[in-house]
Amino acid sequence: MATAFEKVGGDRSVIVARVNGELKDLSTEVSETDIVEPVSVDTPEGLAVLRHSTAHVLAQAVQDTFPEAKLGIGPPIKDGFYYDFSVEDPFTPEDLATLEKRMVAILKSGQRFSRRVVSEDEAVRELESEPFKLRLIGSEGGAEVMEVGGNELTIYDNLDSKTGERCWGDLCRGPHVPDTRYIPPNAIKLMRSAAAYWLGDQANEQLQRIYGTAWPSKDDLRAYLTFLEEAEKRDHRKLGAELDLFSFPEQIGSGLAVFHPKGGVVRRVMEDYSRRRHEEAGYEFVNTPHITKGALFETSGHLDWYAEGMYPPMKLDGEVDADGTVRKQAQDYYLKPMNCPMHNLVFGARGRSYRELPLRLFEFGTVYRYEKSGVVQGLTRARGFTQDDAHIYCTLEQMPHELDDLLDFVLGLLRDYGLEDFYLEISTRDAEKSVGTDEVWAEATAILRQAAERQGLELVLDEGGAAFYGPKISVQAKDAIGRTWQMSTIQVDFNLPERFGLEYQAADGSRQRPVMIHRALFGSIERFFAVLLEHYAGAFPPWLAPVQVVAIPVTDAHIPYLDEVAAALRAKGVRVEVDTADDRMQKKIRNAQRAKVPYMLIAGDEDADAGAVSFRYRDGTQKNGVPISDAVDEIVQAIDTRVQV
Numbered sequence: 001m002a003t004a005f006e007k008v009g010g011d012r013s014v015i016v017a018r019v020n021g022e023l024k025d026l027s028t029e030v031s032e033t034d035i036v037e038p039v040s041v042d043t044p045e046g047l048a049v050l051r052h053s054t055a056h057v058l059a060q061a062v063q064d065t066f067p068e069a070k071l072g073i074g075p076p077i078k079d080g081f082y083y084d085f086s087v088e089d090p091f092t093p094e095d096l097a098t099l100e101k102r103m104v105a106i107l108k109s110g111q112r113f114s115r116r117v118v119s120e121d122e123a124v125r126e127l128e129s130e131p132f133k134l135r136l137i138g139s140e141g142g143a144e145v146m147e148v149g150g151n152e153l154t155i156y157d158n159l160d161s162k163t164g165e166r167c168w169g170d171l172c173r174g175p176h177v178p179d180t181r182y183i184p185p186n187a188i189k190l191m192r193s194a195a196a197y198w199l200g201d202q203a204n205e206q207l208q209r210i211y212g213t214a215w216p217s218k219d220d221l222r223a224y225l226t227f228l229e230e231a232e233k234r235d236h237r238k239l240g241a242e243l244d245l246f247s248f249p250e251q252i253g254s255g256l257a258v259f260h261p262k263g264g265v266v267r268r269v270m271e272d273y274s275r276r277r278h279e280e281a282g283y284e285f286v287n288t289p290h291i292t293k294g295a296l297f298e299t300s301g302h303l304d305w306y307a308e309g310m311y312p313p314m315k316l317d318g319e320v321d322a323d324g325t326v327r328k329q330a331q332d333y334y335l336k337p338m339n340c341p342m343h344n345l346v347f348g349a350r351g352r353s354y355r356e357l358p359l360r361l362f363e364f365g366t367v368y369r370y371e372k373s374g375v376v377q378g379l380t381r382a383r384g385f386t387q388d389d390a391h392i393y394c395t396l397e398q399m400p401h402e403l404d405d406l407l408d409f410v411l412g413l414l415r416d417y418g419l420e421d422f423y424l425e426i427s428t429r430d431a432e433k434s435v436g437t438d439e440v441w442a443e444a445t446a447i448l449r450q451a452a453e454r455q456g457l458e459l460v461l462d463e464g465g466a467a468f469y470g471p472k473i474s475v476q477a478k479d480a481i482g483r484t485w486q487m488s489t490i491q492v493d494f495n496l497p498e499r500f501g502l503e504y505q506a507a508d509g510s511r512q513r514p515v516m517i518h519r520a521l522f523g524s525i526e527r528f529f530a531v532l533l534e535h536y537a538g539a540f541p542p543w544l545a546p547v548q549v550v551a552i553p554v555t556d557a558h559i560p561y562l563d564e565v566a567a568a569l570r571a572k573g574v575r576v577e578v579d580t581a582d583d584r585m586q587k588k589i590r591n592a593q594r595a596k597v598p599y600m601l602i603a604g605d606e607d608a609d610a611g612a613v614s615f616r617y618r619d620g621t622q623k624n625g626v627p628i629s630d631a632v633d634e635i636v637q638a639i640d641t642r643v644q645v
């Protein structure tokens, strides 16, 4: 017998092995016939092992420092790990600093992670002072967590590298790095602590969770921290308040935004441009109400499978006589969480001919979805929002061409808004829960796939990730700091046309069922607004900027002159303000910079005498003595061509 380490180890970046497809410790004994592959810390699985191993070191540091602390669970998560503890008092920032120091000492001492299989009795005896671990050994949540799993219980002992003495241990199914020196001490950081329920269930005890991060190198950690700083600076909730774009008034309630005039302008420009493009692409515009009788969502199936995402019903239209007899039963009315059922009613309002297909119905449709207060987040996860929603009704034969056009249209539109870096994701059938025949699914999925391939973009397969009613393409876009946002979705639907009995008359006179495609390109206007705000860090390109030009007089005497310049710009549709406030010029420049206005036009005596202005751009560069008509042309040109500055 050899160990996995002997087969694939040696290189310090290899931290675990894949043995016959399963992740194992490098110390695992393997036979001749086992297939052993190295797993590097640079892979997602390797990184997760590094982070989970670091979580153990945190737990050890916590029990070294707070011996009364009881252990919860400690899994890796995106960009880091956490560990839950039952402690008397919440951890303070000073505690975290102390714990981080202790962790560094443990890492440097090079303790070995040593795996030991134990019987349930042994585990229960060893862990008698760890009530939460005991509960894991029992049935509660067992298989769901890192600690236990498979068909054996294992304890990992941390052994001193020199003496072999046991320093600490934890119930865990592993795997882990061979020893703590595989975790660079200068590449870990404890981020914050927060209260959290045991196993995430509000009915359970509250524990204290410490979040941390760990990376293969110090440079990786530094890059991550810089990224976090940058992301925080760009947080749309923060920028929304700073730039006076929108707010979430407490009096209205969680997840429901109001747009202020400046945000309203950006939103209108976004909508106008989108509307124009949809018109050019052959969409027809419809309008539908915000509330409806429940029967519509029974027909659509939403009340069966989406009720949790819907607001509870309003009881309306009931009539009761004075003596208490019910003359008319009250009806349930719902706020709509989706526009699709109403668009189906438009399709079905009269007979349809094959000549009308593809029929593309578009609406800026406002919907309401009940999100738990814990998951509501700014404009990206709101309770009320407006989708740029359309439903396309076509034949299966028309689908390939329609999808090509649609993908060209989506990507073109997203590029116009300044997003450049995309990949496509295809979600395929989950055979367990789906409607429609095998043949139709296979054909529709193949059509989607071919259309996606024709775009020449990276294609990621989300196997079994489709909704039960049809396969989907989603467009994933990277923003200026490399974050991926799911933008547009293009969803084929075999279910709703059936439920609504939608039909058209084919060329041969027979009645046929159309295929339905749901598609929202922004997702929602609010969410897309937030993505753009973060992508541009508030510095919208000129065509989207709420204020495109601020005219700044050197002294008050130059205000009338700049009023004329502003009038010339306004006549061309430019959003311009003359700063007539009682501030000095430098202060006005600073204010315009803070408001991230693309153009400042400054004028003093020289400019006024020459019929000119001086440009000051957002990057601080300046251009003096520009004749007014040239200045107007430059700005109008930049707006019309949607330049990114």
Ligand SMILES: [Zn+2]
Residues within 6 Å of the ligand: 052, 053, 056, 146, 156, 171, 172, 173, 174, 175, 176
């Ligand atoms: Zn572990």
Ligand SMILES: [Zn+2]
Residues within 6 Å of the ligand: 338, 339, 340, 391, 518, 519
């Ligand atoms: Zn829809």
